[in-house]
Amino acid sequence: MQIMDLLKKRIVEDGTVLPGNVLKVDNFLNHQVDAQLMDKIGAEFARLFKDEKVTKVVTVESSGIAPALTTAIHLGVPLIFARKHKSLTLTDNLYTASVYSYTKQVSNDISVDKRFLNSDDRILIIDDFLANGQAVQGLLEIAKLADVSVAGIGIVIEKSFQKGHTLIEKAGIRLESLARIASLNDGKVTFVD
Amino acid sequence: MQIMDLLKKRIVEDGTVLPGNVLKVDNFLNHQVDAQLMDKIGAEFARLFKDEKVTKVVTVESSGIAPALTTAIHLGVPLIFARKHKSLTLTDNLYTASVYSYTKQVSNDISVDKRFLNSDDRILIIDDFLANGQAVQGLLEIAKLADVSVAGIGIVIEKSFQKGHTLIEKAGIRLESLARIASLNDGKVTFVD
Numbered sequence: 001m002q003i004m005d006l007l008k009k010r011i012v013e014d015g016t017v018l019p020g021n022v023l024k025v026d027n028f029l030n031h032q033v034d035a036q037l038m039d040k041i042g043a044e045f046a047r048l049f050k051d052e053k054v055t056k057v058v059t060v061e062s063s064g065i066a067p068a069l070t071t072a073i074h075l076g077v078p079l080i081f082a083r084k085h086k087s088l089t090l091t092d093n094l095y096t097a098s099v100y101s102y103t104k105q106v107s108n109d110i111s112v113d114k115r116f117l118n119s120d121d122r123i124l125i126i127d128d129f130l131a132n133g134q135a136v137q138g139l140l141e142i143a144k145l146a147d148v149s150v151a152g153i154g155i156v157i158e159k160s161f162q163k164g165h166t167l168i169e170k171a172g173i174r175l176e177s178l179a180r181i182a183s184l185n186d187g188k189v190t191f192v193d
Numbered sequence: 194m195q196i197m198d199l200l201k202k203r204i205v206e207d208g209t210v211l212p213g214n215v216l217k218v219d220n221f222l223n224h225q226v227d228a229q230l231m232d233k234i235g236a237e238f239a240r241l242f243k244d245e246k247v248t249k250v251v252t253v254e255s256s257g258i259a260p261a262l263t264t265a266i267h268l269g270v271p272l273i274f275a276r277k278h279k280s281l282t283l284t285d286n287l288y289t290a291s292v293y294s295y296t297k298q299v300s301n302d303i304s305v306d307k308r309f310l311n312s313d314d315r316i317l318i319i320d321d322f323l324a325n326g327q328a329v330q331g332l333l334e335i336a337k338l339a340d341v342s343v344a345g346i347g348i349v350i351e352k353s354f355q356k357g358h359t360l361i362e363k364a365g366i367r368l369e370s371l372a373r374i375a376s377l378n379d380g381k382v383t384f385v386d
Contacts, residue, residue, distance in 0.1 A: 032309045033262065033274070034271055035262055035266045038262065055229075062258060065255060065258045065259060066258060069231065069263070070260050070378065071227065073228045073229065073231070073232050076228075078228060079259070080225045080226070081224065081255065083224065112224075113219065113225070116220070147258035180195065
């Protein structure tokens with residue numbers, strides 16, 4: 001079975017739809033992790049972006065680390081995970097962006113040490129979920145501060161009905177989402193197409 | 194070169210010793226991650242524990258995720274990463290333990306959803322660092338609450354002069370550390386042996 005079909009199957013079988021358009025997939029994606037599935041996900045992102053001259057994979061801790069690491073392994077490049085922290089920390093040596101979490105209703109800073117991004121880097125952003133696109137936007141802001149080019153964005157599960165997809169499309173950045181969810185109405189997962 | 198020698202070489206070449214016995218390895222282990230090295234680390238833990246009938250690899254977010262994931266991939270079992278959160282959250286459906294961080298001088302709870310650990314599980318605990326052993330102790334407490342057996346503990350870098358090593362030894366649990374540091378005196382890394 002192709003990885004995209006495997007993933008859809010897992011979402012339907014093991015995902016739970018909660019009130020407020022929340023899709024809970026903590027039994028294979030972001031608390032308990034199906035390591036073999038994650039390896040296949042990384043292989044697929046590496047295949048999709050293999051001609052993009054990616055020098056580094058970038059994500060945000062914590063749930064992004066697993067798919068970003070397997071992608072980096074298959075691409076043969078390093079991974080950077082941006083650190084989350086409360087605002088107002090000393091940040092002289094860091095590229096920092098503010099990220100608002102709709103789920104937790106709180107803003108946090110994310111940051112990457114300046115030593116790890118150089119203007120000749122070309123990064124691939126990987127994350128487990130795309131909803132309103134706040135985390136991706138934070139990483140794009142960091143990419144801009146570091147003056148690196150962005151090869152694209154790879155997402156494991158996209159909630160296509162929220163504004164993240166459109167936001168990335170408008171920015172003209174290549175987006176590859178392995179599973180695209182059209183709606184979570186009535187507790188049921190409906191995929192795009 | 195063997196993985197343990199490779200790792201020592203990287204620690205000497207790329208690590209920085211900071212005041213207070215801090216070894217900074219954020220350029221290949223826990224901020225920027227050498228994905229290929231991490232894959233080799235996972236393969237080595239899988240080799241060391243291959244006869245231990247491990248059913249799940251368990252770690253704590255965030256820095257533990259990378260070595261724990263590659264270990265889980267090579268063992269062919271799922272990964273669980275315990276979540277950190279502030280205490281006093283509702284925890285009916287969680288196994289929870291309190292973990293004190295000497296670096297941050299604050300206590301946090303770590304927890305694992307009860308659905309993911311069953312009494313017939315045999316877990317392998319993986320972490321990037323072992324110093325005073327607080328995180329490992331928290332995971333052992335969760336293992337006890339969940340009534341699972343512990344196959345062993347795999348650590349990427351152990352500061353053997355702090356109390357974590359002795360603590361695990363006294364508990365009679367198998368410990369495999371890939372790099373063992375005897376001291377960080379005078380800004381210099383000295384390994385055990």
